[in-house]
Amino acid sequence: MEAAKTEIQVKYIALSGGVGGAKLALGLEKIIQSEDLMVIGNVGDDFQHFGLHISPDLDTLLYTLSGKSNPEQGWGLANETWEFMSAMRELGGDSWFQLGDRDLATHVERTRRLQIGQSLSEITIYFRQNFGIGAAIVPATDDYLRTIVETDMGVLSFQEYFVRERCIPSIQNLYFQGSESAQITTELTKALESKELETIIFCPSNPLLSIDPILSVQGLKKAFVDSGAKIVAVTPIVGGTAIKGPAAKNLRELGYTVSASTVAKHYQGLIHGFVLDQKDHKEAKKIEKLGISVLVADTIMNDLETKVKLAEKTLRYANSI
């Protein structure tokens, strides 16, 4: 097990869900030396489909940081083909979750390695090295952890809610199955004990569905605090709506006001700083009253340049707190 052998001395840890968070993770990867960066991917979205183990957020990170991702949709691979899905539909298989022919190799190989007893961490190390990614990409836990959504259409797994039902059901409650016993992976534990660790960044991912499952792993929040690192969150809410995905809808359904300050308050006690979009500059005072420092910045990332700029600003800001 590589993770067990190697001393891990990272300076920066980023937490990310899928597409939105991976944008900032890519910006960070461009400006941080590979060995100094570790990205934690959410595994609450993992699921079994066609008998295969699928890790959508880890894959989005792997594909994004390796430059393999489809730039239009943000998930999946560029130049993908869909013959497998076509044949699977003819075979009567579900077609609500699209697996491209090339993408499928990732799922088949991950499933095979899990079957022979490798951990998700070990497999992710193999994949990122094979994809030529220098930065570490890790699951927060190798244990079972699944985001479960209680909705007006019944209890759904994350992908059933997110992909199959297109986030249409109204969320009444959500929880992270397995979190009460899920342990932090060795790699992440070592990174959090690293004397070099300076900053932990919450990427602009859905706080409820992407960051919270990571934070639900046993002892992780405490390890974050104990690490002494500066903890900074980048807002996923701009102008009262989510840049991407159902975060605004989720917050509303669960009784929150949809605003950047709601997200900041959600992380209160854990984060030292919050990167607020310039559109929401009026919320700065409100957030500062929570004991959280604020940076107002342009947080919209449309291209590589804006990703890198936001990454630079975020790190400089964290350093200044």
Add this chain to the structure above:
Amino acid sequence: MEAAKTEIQVKYIALSGGVGGAKLALGLEKIIQSEDLMVIGNVGDDFQHFGLHISPDLDTLLYTLSGKSNPEQGWGLANETWEFMSAMRELGGDSWFQLGDRDLATHVERTRRLQIGQSLSEITIYFRQNFGIGAAIVPATDDYLRTIVETDMGVLSFQEYFVRERCIPSIQNLYFQGSESAQITTELTKALESKELETIIFCPSNPLLSIDPILSVQGLKKAFVDSGAKIVAVTPIVGGTAIKGPAAKNLRELGYTVSASTVAKHYQGLIHGFVLDQKDHKEAKKIEKLGISVLVADTIMNDLETKVKLAEKTLRYANSI
């Protein structure tokens, strides 16, 4: 389980390996009413690859009888693409066994169904119905049965020998792992008890590597004899060589003379008739001395017409014995 519910009244049972045998199976399928035909596929070639359960001979039968097969190579699907393999190679996966993108749906779906407890028989019923095949296609057994080849390059599984090593190693011995406890499937048992059953045909498949694994299933030979059906084998050896595959090389390595009469002798005590190619008409007497009736015919099947013709001749001949 459909197999358990339905009364099975077949008139003809054919035994087949892969490409060569499937040619005659297709000819038989064209002239026999669907409900009257059952084809037994060899499962000694089955193996695990990329964590998937692959049944090459059953798939060749499914693809051939549904008209989905690649007409040039005889195995796999027509109009196949290879993006999965390309991505798998980049991931460092083995590339010696080619799985097409559409073909992969069959393996993924079969593996998923096995994992949830379905039998290979049940899955094969699902596939053939989904593919629109009326005739039954069945494994001889749902139990573990694997052809193992002892060679000058070590002990190999069938696919390692056949595909990865391209039949180059010299065979010293072969056996069928699991045959001592492999039981006949329900569907096949019922077919063998059918009062309608008239004829059992050994398609022109490799006697050692394709037909023998089928015959190694516990009690199958006895059930064949007890059924009272006429049993006829079609020669896979013409003019001292195999039409397809390594049968000639296998026979030679195991100390046999490579000839049609060697194959007839191999089946002695089990078959009543043998379809000999016209090229080998001089061997007829030798085979008749074994107590086996002989039909001399053109056994080369290059197109659908010749497949149908050989099927017609074989059935008419069996009926005449």
